[in-house]
Amino acid sequence: MIHFFVLLLSLTFSAKSHSEDAGKVITTAKACIVKKEEIVVDPEIQPSYLRVHPEGKYILYTDDTNESSSLLEIKKMNNTYVVKNYLTPMQIEAFPVEPDWQLISSPYHNDGTMKYFLLQDLLTKKPEDVKAVHSSNFNEYYHSIGGDGAKFSLLRWNFLGTKDFEVMKKDGVLSLKESISPYILCSNLFNLPVKSKNFLNFLNEGLLRIHSIMMTDSFEDNYERADKDVLARYEAKGLKIDHDDPKMQEQYEFDISRLAYEYDLVSLQAYVESGQISQQDVDDYKHFNALFFGQEQNKKGKGLKKIEALFEQMDFYVLTKPILSKDAKYVSGMLDGSTRVYKINENKTCTEISNLGADVSKAGFAYPETFKNPVISFYVEDEEDYDKLELYVHDVGSKTTILVDTVRANTQMGYPGFTKDGRLVYMNDNKIIMTTLKMTPDKQLDSSCIQVR
Numbered sequence: 001m002i003h004f005f006v007l008l009l010s011l012t013f014s015a016k017s018h019s020e021d022a023g024k025v026i027t028t029a030k031a032c033i034v035k036k037e038e039i040v041v042d043p044e045i046q047p048s049y050l051r052v053h054p055e056g057k058y059i060l061y062t063d064d065t066n067e068s069s070s071l072l073e074i075k076k077m078n079n080t081y082v083v084k085n086y087l088t089p090m091q092i093e094a095f096p097v098e099p100d101w102q103l104i105s106s107p108y109h110n111d112g113t114m115k116y117f118l119l120q121d122l123l124t125k126k127p128e129d130v131k132a133v134h135s136s137n138f139n140e141y142y143h144s145i146g147g148d149g150a151k152f153s154l155l156r157w158n159f160l161g162t163k164d165f166e167v168m169k170k171d172g173v174l175s176l177k178e179s180i181s182p183y184i185l186c187s188n189l190f191n192l193p194v195k196s197k198n199f200l201n202f203l204n205e206g207l208l209r210i211h212s213i214m215m216t217d218s219f220e221d222n223y224e225r226a227d228k229d230v231l232a233r234y235e236a237k238g239l240k241i242d243h244d245d246p247k248m249q250e251q252y253e254f255d256i257s258r259l260a261y262e263y264d265l266v267s268l269q270a271y272v273e274s275g276q277i278s279q280q281d282v283d284d285y286k287h288f289n290a291l292f293f294g295q296e297q298n299k300k301g302k303g304l305k306k307i308e309a310l311f312e313q314m315d316f317y318v319l320t321k322p323i324l325s326k327d328a329k330y331v332s333g334m335l336d337g338s339t340r341v342y343k344i345n346e347n348k349t350c351t352e353i354s355n356l357g358a359d360v361s362k363a364g365f366a367y368p369e370t371f372k373n374p375v376i377s378f379y380v381e382d383e384e385d386y387d388k389l390e391l392y393v394h395d396v397g398s399k400t401t402i403l404v405d406t407v408r409a410n411t412q413m414g415y416p417g418f419t420k421d422g423r424l425v426y427m428n429d430n431k432i433i434m435t436t437l438k439m440t441p442d443k444q445l446d447s448s449c450i451q452v453r
Helices: 119-124 194-204 206-213 217-236 246-274 279-293 302-313
Strands: 033-040 048-052 058-063 068-077 080-086 103-106 114-118 134-136 143-147 151-156 161-170 173-178 320-324 330-335 338-344 350-355 375-381 388-395 401-408 423-428 431-437
Touching: 033 080, 048 423, 068 119, 103 119, 114 119, 134 173, 143 320, 151 320, 206 246, 206 279, 217 246, 246 279, 388 423, 401 423, 401 431
Parallel strands: none
Antiparallel strands: 033 431, 048 058, 058 068, 068 080, 103 114, 114 134, 143 151, 151 161, 161 173, 320 330, 330 338, 338 350, 375 388, 388 401, 423 431
């Protein structure tokens, strides 16, 4: 199997130590809050990775209990909110196709593809009766989507791989048209010579195709088979595995991965024969893995040497925790220990427009029609109580930063999101909080209520 690094949530931002770009920071946001509503959710439901509908009608979330994604419908009846939970056939880390939520993406189904479902179908049909309107090999658990309704872009976390889609309708039936090839977003941040872009294309296309295929059950069987075979080999040599010995455990796990890799190569040939991947994809994959296994798969060594040289030049995770804006015109992410916001240029390079001066959680965007400038929301650790998280919003244009609330750290995966009318929606324990902040007449965050600390 291919094992990608897990990009962990890092919350090390200090509100008392920040760059000028972070602007003013306040002690309390009570004076900045126009309205605050609390909606109680069944404590049995513990939403993670919230995505907030533009009108606040629904919340898409990852349900870790069922290893799937579900939907919460929020209705106000007689001045009381009623919450209804919908089970779906979607995988964890599902993501809405912004900005209208007509479609929702769902990664890594049993056939290794990303599925796209109609929101209306998810709300009106039984999970087993919902059919995907599109399947794509462009896939990733950690992804974000932004667009304008007629077209959208999907950004993968790994290598900033991006692909464009067109939403089409004929006789009332919706379908998607994919661009021929993906591309690297913000490629200028990699600081690579032009000749190295071919290798980036392999990471984004060939490796992606193989990765999608290898998420299927047959490749998981390869790992289990390798585990049993390595154990049998150790026993045949009279070796007893001491799992408490770090060096032995590391070698044991390496041997399993190495053998599973050999079994995977055999399995991949069937996909070459069916035309789903090319022999060149497999050869490049061999070169890629040779670096990790410390063995040269290519006897001539030319391809391997080229890749080794590239590894020395680049950081594959140059921009971590990347999130596209709702309209795909901006992207946030962490670079060199600091969360930044970039404007996406016509040629898909990126220009920095904001630097918070510290690493915070993933920074999600408000809808562009809500504010004059891009506005982001994020969590940071409470400096005085690590069991709590501070929720901030930041106006990229005016540099205004507002501390909205402090929540329990056990809700940290309930990332905040915006509605189009400007409400900030987030979780605190088993409550959904909807907060409306003061705005100026020209649609900027109102800084007149801020008390600087």
